[in-house]
Amino acid sequence: MALDMDTNELLVIGYFDLLIHQVHGEWATKNKKILLYVNLAQRLCKKFRKIEFQHTPRAQNEFADALATIASMIQHPESSHIDPLRISLKEEHAHCFHVEAEPYGKPWYNDIKMYLEKWEYLEGITNGEKKNIRRMANGFFLNKEILYKQTPDLGLL
Known part of the structure; x- marks a missing residue:
């Protein structure tokens, strides 16, 4: 999606530290199922002028997990425009x-x-x-x- 939007610089924030190190080539990938994913991610990285990976522990990533859950439930229109979500934080659960x-x-x-x-x-x-x-x-x-x-x-x- 970032490539479709002609993005040149990208910050990737993830909680899976192992995968981040594997994409960087710092750690070897032994799992054959993940190897295809890592190779694809490495090829995609080359298409950006600048790409940075940042590790965020899963415990500190609850908000991103909630957004990902919401995004997976939404039917995306055929157009490239998606209306922004309005999110407000409540004091109570x-x-x-x-x-x-x-x-x-x-x-x-x-x-x-x-x-x-x-x-x-x-x-x-x-x-x-x-x-x-x-x-x-x-x-x-x-x-x-x-x-x-x-x-x-x-x-x-």
Whole structure:
């Protein structure tokens, strides 16, 4: 895409340090599947007047990962013009904007959070409802004020 835009100088930022060193020719490429990719990248590098590679650790690259995910979901038009994205950073996590309150003013997870936080139940609930709350609470993790859903691989949502 950079070549199609007649770009002469390019800064490539990547989190895969091994690949950056392989494209530079500093490290050997043993994996045959990656060798074709490295060779193609090296040929493309020669088409720029100046190209620079910068390593960014993956942990510091969350924003770029999010943009790449968004870009992979968008149908690109046939024209070379793509409207710019308007991105704003929020003070709260995105999930805070999508939780709907129940009619009594509390979110659906209130009973689970209260149980994990204080080991208490709402007044007037039955033993069956208490058992259900305890069972559901096993699938959640409370970190300060944020309630996370645990996935089978111990990830947190």
